[in-house]
Amino acid sequence: MFKTSAAAACAAAALLWSESALAQSDIERGKYLAAIMDCGGCHTPGVFLGKPDFARAFAGSEVGFEIPGLGIFYPPNLTSDKATGLGEWSENEIIAAVRTGARPDGRELAPAMPWRAYSALSDRDAKALAKYLKSLPPIANKVSDPVGPSQKAEAPYLSVKMP
Ligand code: HEC
Numbered sequence: 001m002f003k004t005s006a007a008a009a010c011a012a013a014a015l016l017w018s019e020s021a022l023a024q025s026d027i028e029r030g031k032y033l034a035a036i037m038d039c040g041g042c043h044t045p046g047v048f049l050g051k052p053d054f055a056r057a058f059a060g061s062e063v064g065f066e067i068p069g070l071g072i073f074y075p076p077n078l079t080s081d082k083a084t085g086l087g088e089w090s091e092n093e094i095i096a097a098v099r100t101g102a103r104p105d106g107r108e109l110a111p112a113m114p115w116r117a118y119s120a121l122s123d124r125d126a127k128a129l130a131k132y133l134k135s136l137p138p139i140a141n142k143v144s145d146p147v148g149p150s151q152k153a154e155a156p157y158l159s160v161k162m163p
Helices: 002-036 039-043 091-100 123-135
Strands: 064-067 071-073 157-159
Touching (some): 002 039, 002 123
16 A cells, blocks of 8 residues: 555656656757747847846847838747737747737737747647747736838837838
8 A cells, every 4th residue: 555655656656756757848849940930039138239137138128120011020029028028928829829820819920020920839839939938937018009101100119021
């Protein structure tokens, strides 16, 4: 009897350990994907001003992208801050935005966010990436709202010609 319950406890502990090890390796994988997919290259303050602020990596950009005819779009804060970042987004909502450009409010993300290229991401990698973003410590930083094509921008922006 003792032997059986000890064995069961060991098995349960091993399972718990392997599950947390798996979650950890997902986050590691997500970190790697975020690096090679250059999320921080657009979503980090200062990058387009020549002074990347790595202490606030992924906290959003003060410089937007102008898509002629569509408007100006600022790469938002991807950290887990609830008010200004992705803190209130579920993993599935992050995955939908990255792979299909669909925001939870139904707006389609402008093509300055390369979601069409990211649509090829596998389920497993998309999940790992979302888990990594959810694991980022919250940094409060509200980027400018998108600006319509006929509105005047208050914040700096780059003009892009998309194919
Ligand atoms: C070339 C620049 C660029 C790169 C690279 C990029 N993004 Fe974006 N991203 C943007 C812009 C610009 C927007 C805002 C688009 C809009 O508002 O329509 C955006 C929006 C988003 C959103 C929606 C957030 C919100 O609050 O609406 C998410 C999530 C996101 N990006 C995640 C990522 C991830 C994850 C990566 C890396 C895998 C990444 N982005 C790489 C430019 C980029």
